[in-house]
Amino acid sequence: MAGSATAAIRVRGLRTRFGPQVVHDNLDLEVRYGEVLGVVGASGTGKSVLLRAVVGLMKPAAGSIEVLGHDISRLGAAERREIESRTGVLFQDGALFSSLTVAQNVQVPLREHTSLPQDVIDEITAVKLGMVGLPPEAACKYPSELSGGMRKRAGLARALALDPEIVCLDEPTAGLDPIGAAAFDGLVRRLQRTLGITVFMVTHDLDSLWAICDRIAVLAEKQVLVVGPMEVMLQHEHPWVRSYFHGPRARAQRSE
Amino acid sequence: MAALAGRIKSERDGARLVVSLGGRWGIDEADRLDGELRRLAPGPAKAVSIDIAGVEALDTAAALVLYRARKRLRADGHAAEFARARPELSALLDLIEANDAPVECRAPREPPLRAIVAHVGRATIEALDNGLKMLSFFGLTMTTLARAAIRPWRIRGTALVGHMEQAGLDAVPIVALISFLIGVVLAYQGADQLAKFGAEIFVVNLVGISVLREIGILLTAIVIAGRSGSAFTAAIGSMKVREEIDAMRTLGLDPIEVLVLPRLLALIVTLPLLAFFADAMGLLGGGLMAWISLGIGPAQFIERLGDAVPMWSFWVGIIKAPVFAFLIAMVGCYEGFQVSGSAESVGRHTTKAVVEAIFLVIVVDAAFSILFAYLGV
Known part of the structure; x- marks a missing residue:
């Protein structure tokens, strides 16, 4: 494999902007193989934009993004497809195709990227839906018939369809009740352990940060302010980091 | 990628057939490996041991192919087992066993004549209903x-x-x-x-x-x-x-x-x-x-x-x-x-x-x- 073997995602000198408004300026970030990295930051600091840049949906104005050792801005069509099949993305509300059933949604990448026979695809679908904890009868439903939490699970099943090495999650627990959110955290942790995937997760959820993130990256002032495990966050002096990790909601966490 | 492609070797050991697997088992090869596994001929061998210690990497699709092979062998009356599985491999195989129910989404079929009549009826009622709703709008x-x-x-x-x-x-x-x-x-x-x-x-x-x-x-x-x-x-x-x-x-x-x-x-x-x-x-x-x-x-x-x-x-x-x-x-x-x-x-x-x-x-x-x-x- 070309490039470093330690970083699944390496962002260097990233600059993104919408017209005159600069979102990131000279941002550096590394996601190591097999870790769960949580990205936090105030609203409008460009967490989702960073995720979109990493998965190639947004072209950076400057800087480079390496995914699995390949600079994604310099890939040919075939290499790009290969990298896309090795990364999975869960969008905020699942982004399931509304005209397809849950099972068909999960099968989309399988049909597109492989030539497996239909019976194998059907069985893989059942395994993936089981993996994310969806009951078998959910398979034949349409996304509009599912609850928010189930849509997220189905979206995760689709993201996992090709056994990606990296999964990017955009606020996976937003909009879930605390029990559902905790279950989703457990699910991500379990999948990350059994399948050995790297997880890049944008989140606001302090519980998720405590429960499953190996490292946390804080976005502020158009850059990554600090990266490290929770202990580092708790020691950090920056006012926003202090109020985030020592605020009233965080205190309840620590007392546990 | 330098890693070797998935491979299968089988040898007879008395009344036992030992199948040893090696290399990377991935989704892009699942189809080929499936074919090779289907050609395994245990013959009179009662027990089949599938040694997966040599498998370097296994993804869901390939694991599914393996699981299906064992299921097939068992259905043919052989005592098939996976042997020497590393914990992460057996975790994945267990996950597959737990979800062994292919997705079936087929609507029950109606007799064609009845289906046509029902379709016409439904369309007529919908058209009338639509007209009524438009009128009220x-x-x-x-x-x-x-x-x-x-x-x-x-x-x-x-x-x-x-x-x-x-x-x-x-x-x-x-x-x-x-x-x-x-x-x-x-x-x-x-x-x-x-x-x-x-x-x-x-x-x-x-x-x-x-x-x-x-x-x-x-x-x-x-x-x-x-x-x-x-x-x-x-x-x-x-x-x-x-x-x-x-x-x-x-x-x-x-x-x-x-x-x-x-x-x-x-x-x-x-x-x-x-x-x-x-x-x-x-x-x-x-x-x-x-x-x-x-x-x-x-x-x-x-x-x-x-x-x-x-x-x-x-x-x-x-x-x-x-x-x-x-x-x-x-x-x-x-x-x-x-x-x-x-x-x-x-x-x-x-x-x-x-x-x-x-x-x-x-x-x-x-x-x-x-x-x-x-x-x-």
């Missing part, structure tokens, strides 16, 4: 309109002007171009036929009457149904999907008053103007073609037009415009409110709005023809 809009007529300051001026610009002014180029070209085509085709009788001059009657009475307004209405009717449905439909309409209701705003009235009034005002413009462009195109191919000059064309085409022909066309505008706006807004749930639904109702609007415009146009024939104009 028309009623609701009319009462809102009446209320707005009493208190005209309730009409949203900014929205009205905005819709007039989008549905009217912005449609001018396309309406002009189409009408002009149809005028040209009519004059050209007409001249060809009329020349056989030496009656070229009647091209003016042909172009004048057909453009003013029918083609100018009909074409404009069809273009506007495709352009603005669909835009109304899509805009209101997306708002419905994003719960904006529910939000309006909770804020005490009447969606009919806020969304439908400005669109309806804008179209009623602009469609006659567009039709007038289309008439002018159609006559211009026809006149130009008459001049080029028949040598009927502008002065002669205008003089002949005045003699041959009564003023009523013009009014017959223009009178229809507000009615068509009403139909297009009503159907467009109604279908927008019928959108539910998904993005796909927006597309389906937009298509329905355009088809229904054009259909209604043509039906009402036919009704007008009968009416005008009866009135003798």
Whole structure:
């Protein structure tokens, strides 16, 4: 494999902007193989934009993004497809195709990227839906018939369809009740352990940060302010980091 | 990638068949490995041991293939087991075993004859229901309109002007171009036929009457149904999907008053103007073609037009415009409110709005023809 073997995602000198408004300026970030990295930051600091840049949906104005050792801005069509099949993305509300059933949604990448026979695809679908904890009868439903939490699970099943090495999650627990959110955290942790995937997760959820993130990256002032495990966050002096990790909601966490 | 591809080796060890696997087992090779596993012939061997210690990497698809192979062997009466599995491999295989139920999403099949009858019945009831709902929507809009007529300051001026610009002014180029070209085509085709009788001059009657009475307004209405009717449905439909309409209701705003009235009034005002413009462009195109191919000059064309085409022909066309505008706006807004749930639904109702609007415009146009024939104009 070309490039470093330690970083699944390496962002260097990233600059993104919408017209005159600069979102990131000279941002550096590394996601190591097999870790769960949580990205936090105030609203409008460009967490989702960073995720979109990493998965190639947004072209950076400057800087480079390496995914699995390949600079994604310099890939040919075939290499790009290969990298896309090795990364999975869960969008905020699942982004399931509304005209397809849950099972068909999960099968989309399988049909597109492989030539497996239909019976194998059907069985893989059942395994993936089981993996994310969806009951078998959910398979034949349409996304509009599912609850928010189930849509997220189905979206995760689709993201996992090709056994990606990296999964990017955009606020996976937003909009879930605390029990559902905790279950989703457990699910991500379990999948990350059994399948050995790297997880890049944008989140606001302090519980998720405590429960499953190996490292946390804080976005502020158009850059990554600090990266490290929770202990580092708790020691950090920056006012926003202090109020985030020592605020009233965080205190309840620590007392546990 | 330097790692070796998945491989399978089998050897007989007394009454036991030992299958040892190695290399990377991945989704891109699942199909080939499946074929190789199917060719395993344990023969009389009672026990089959599948040694997976040498497997460097295993993904879900390949694990599934392995699991199916063991299931097949067991079904054939062999005692098949996985041996020497690392914890992560056996975790994955256990996960697959726990979810061994392929997805089946087939609707129960009905007998074909019954299915046809049921389909026709359902479609009929839906059509009637749709007609009824449209009628009640028309009623609701009319009462809102009446209320707005009493208190005209309730009409949203900014929205009205905005819709007039989008549905009217912005449609001018396309309406002009189409009408002009149809005028040209009519004059050209007409001249060809009329020349056989030496009656070229009647091209003016042909172009004048057909453009003013029918083609100018009909074409404009069809273009506007495709352009603005669909835009109304899509805009209101997306708002419905994003719960904006529910939000309006909770804020005490009447969606009919806020969304439908400005669109309806804008179209009623602009469609006659567009039709007038289309008439002018159609006559211009026809006149130009008459001049080029028949040598009927502008002065002669205008003089002949005045003699041959009564003023009523013009009014017959223009009178229809507000009615068509009403139909297009009503159907467009109604279908927008019928959108539910998904993005796909927006597309389906937009298509329905355009088809229904054009259909209604043509039906009402036919009704007008009968009416005008009866009135003798």
